[in-house]
Amino acid sequence: MKEAYPVFLTEDTKGNGFLVYVPGLEIHTEGTDLYDAIQMARDAISLKVADLELDKKEIPIPMTYEEGFIEVFKEYGDGDLKGIMIYVDINTESYLIRLKNKSVRKDCTIPAWMDDEVKKYGISCSKVLQNALAMKIAGEREKDNIGDIRNENKKR
Numbered sequence: 001m002k003e004a005y006p007v008f009l010t011e012d013t014k015g016n017g018f019l020v021y022v023p024g025l026e027i028h029t030e031g032t033d034l035y036d037a038i039q040m041a042r043d044a045i046s047l048k049v050a051d052l053e054l055d056k057k058e059i060p061i062p063m064t065y066e067e068g069f070i071e072v073f074k075e076y077g078d079g080d081l082k083g084i085m086i087y088v089d090i091n092t093e094s095y096l097i098r099l100k101n102k103s104v105r106k107d108c109t110i111p112a113w114m115d116d117e118v119k120k121y122g123i124s125c126s127k128v129l130q131n132a133l134a135m136k137i138a139g140e141r142e143k144d145n146i147g148d149i150r151n152e153n154k155k156r
Contacts, residue, residue: 001053001092006068007041009034010076010083020044022088023071024063041088046095053092062087 008021012030018037020029022045029044031037052059063071068085108129110118118125 001049001059002090003049003062004087004089005045005062006065006085007038007045007088008068008072008083008085009037009041010081021072021075023068023075024060025049038086038088042090045088046090046092049090050092050096050099 005022005025008023009018010021011017012019017030017032018034020031020037020041021027022041025045025048027041027044027048029037029040031040049059065085072083072085073081106129108125110125117123
């Protein structure tokens, strides 16, 4: 899903970056600077909307600029409120792909002599294991596909 949500940014009164509020999604986050605050908002919105999508729950429609400000005033009061309202775009499809590509730690045991050679030649065990597993997985998928084709032919 691609969408843009209103985001209210205000400087932290202690000078520690920016506070972020996403009206309509009830998200609060912060960033060390303006760029970081926008990235944190994008990440938080993407996570919340992706969770709602995966749980097949209703996803709130983004508020208009005016509706967003009304919510901000409800949240923070209408005192000396200083900040800006911007729109932050999200793409939950690419967000979920990025999450699935996150590395997972796996322990691997190898003989001591092999470890010596790995160190000697500066070989990355992680990269070698990834490549070997990718080839193995591709081979297994190919076997599955051939098996599927053979089963289809038997049915005919």
